[in-house]
Amino acid sequence: MTYTAVEGLMLLVNSLHNGAAPGTGVYPLILWARNLLGHDLPQVLIDYNVGVQNNLFGSYPTEADVAPSIVFTFAFLLLMFGHIIILSINLSRGHYFWLTPVWILHCIIKAIGWITRWVWAQDITKISVGLTSEILLIVSTYILVSFNLILAQRLFTWRHPVGGSRWLFWNVMIVLYSVVVVVVAITVLGSFVPYLDYLSRSAHDKWNQVVMATAVLIILYSLTSAALIALSYFFKPTTKDENLYTYQPWWIESFHPFYYVKKNAARDAEETFMKRNHNHRHAIRVIAATHHHYKMVKGLSNERGALKHNTSLLIIFLSTIFIFVGSIGRAIVVFQPKYNEHENPLCKPVVAYIFWGVLEVIIHLLYLLGRVDLRFYRPDILPLKVRSIITAEQSFYPSDDEMSDESSTISTTSTTEDLEKQQKQYNSYNNLAKPNPQPLSPPYPTNEYAHEKKMNQTKLDDEDEFFF
Secondary structure (H helix, E strand, O other), X not given: OOOOHHHHHHXXXXXXXXXXXXXXXXXXXXXXXXXXXXXXXXXXXHHHHHHOOEOOOOOOOOXXXXXXXXXXXXXXXXXXXXXXXXXXXXHHOOOOOOOHHHHHHHHHXXXXXXXXXXXXXXXXXXXXXXXXXXXXXXXXXXXXXXXXXXXXXHHHHHHOHHHHOOHHHHHHHHHHHHHHHHHHHHHHHHHHHHHHOOOOHHHHHHHHHHHHHHHHHHHHHHOHHHHHHHHHHHOXXXXXXXXXXXXXXXXXXXXXXXXXXXXXXXXXXXXXXXXXXXXXXXXXXXXXXXOOOOEEOOOOOHHHOOOOOHHHHHHHHHHHHHHHHHHHHHHHHHOOOOEHHHOOHHHOHHHHHXXXXXXXXXXXXXXXXXOHHHHOOOOOOOOHHHHOOOOOXXXXXXXXXXXXXXXXXXXXXXXXXXXXXHHHHHHHHHOOOOOOOOOOOOOOOOOOHHHHHHXXXXXXXXXXXXXX
């Protein structure tokens, strides 16, 4: 078998490092070669070592990647400014949707990832820049997956407020997020080590197997948001869900791309809870919608139109599919470990342009035009001064504030027939046979309300006590 001069040189170098596998330890190799040959390395040496590297999803950049990298850099910077504008207007109006800064961060990471790829394309020997580019472009994608899951979680809680608010459900979600952080960290480690150190063939294969395992886990994780939505619609809301009070942002009147809430609407809504009862102050916070079957702390006006979540489901579904297909493509590349010179079609640069560029730009446009800051906005937790209010034990008679709040559901007049009917129902329920039973006080004010309220200073017997 004959070898070229470069192949013979690299076989010698690998033998000096305990029989290292070809393609490993390229970072220390470049340092060694520059100490020996100077900063400008022979192009034939560079081409050979690039050819024996692991095939890469999106391939190693060349000068042809400079223009697309510049285009996507400016695209994500423009999207970043779009999110900043929406965030600024929302903050000025007291509307706090804390996922918007995450979209801004994602755009910044993507822009830096494409800038570093641009720099890497001009000099392929800048391994540290190249590794930074790869990790930013890959990991930033799973930021979208994680926060898509948060959006899906809010849809689940809106449809199932009892289950979605339980600590068990929250703990499962937190554990899932924690596991993903570990998986991404292992992916980064498994991808970096072959470039940073010389490895034997067996060690190299083991690190590849680690990356294969994490690729499968990431595929499964990319489907969690779609699975959670499917779960919420597969199981219908229970009676407990329907009877539980929910606190929706009733001040949101539209999901239109150019609609913004009224200034300090959320703060004004919080202050109304000072006069509400315990069930209202501790209602489950959910997203806004007009098609629901649950009790709410405030009725919805028909003047604002229908706020439906078909578009919300479409946003999550499309973004999940885009990321899922990209994860599948990367897994195929990982499960077919080849030298870069024998790369398959999924290792072409155009694949990176599609999945890390075009599709993620579309996802951000869906977030901006679909106004996820309105669709998935959950009211902030009530201020401590409101939550700390302790409701006094209720009597037969409502307070003046409750009178105005319940006037639509409680009648303020009484008749003899109603009293007799309630007296019979009460005696039948308790199955009591008392001589000369005391008449039952009505659960609403009578004409003698003012006098009775002043004179009633003692509690009724437990068996005669009647609560609203």
